[in-house]
Amino acid sequence: MARVLILANNDVGLYNFRFELIEELIRQGYQVYFLCQNQKKI
Structure with missing residues (x-):
């Protein structure tokens, strides 16, 4: 099974801009x- 690693600056950006990509990769059978980074709430 093919694997994909996605690196992001923060979790919000990952969710907002890559959510559809992640869903599609999973649908196609990728892990x-x-x-x-660990984000601290201020």
């Missing part, structure tokens, strides 16, 4: 992993 999708993502990595972003």
Whole structure:
């Protein structure tokens, strides 16, 4: 099974701009992993 790693600066940007991409990759049978920084709420 093919795997994809997506790197992002923050979780909000990942969700807002890559959610559809992640869904489609999963639909096509990819294992999708993502990595972003630990964000602190101020």
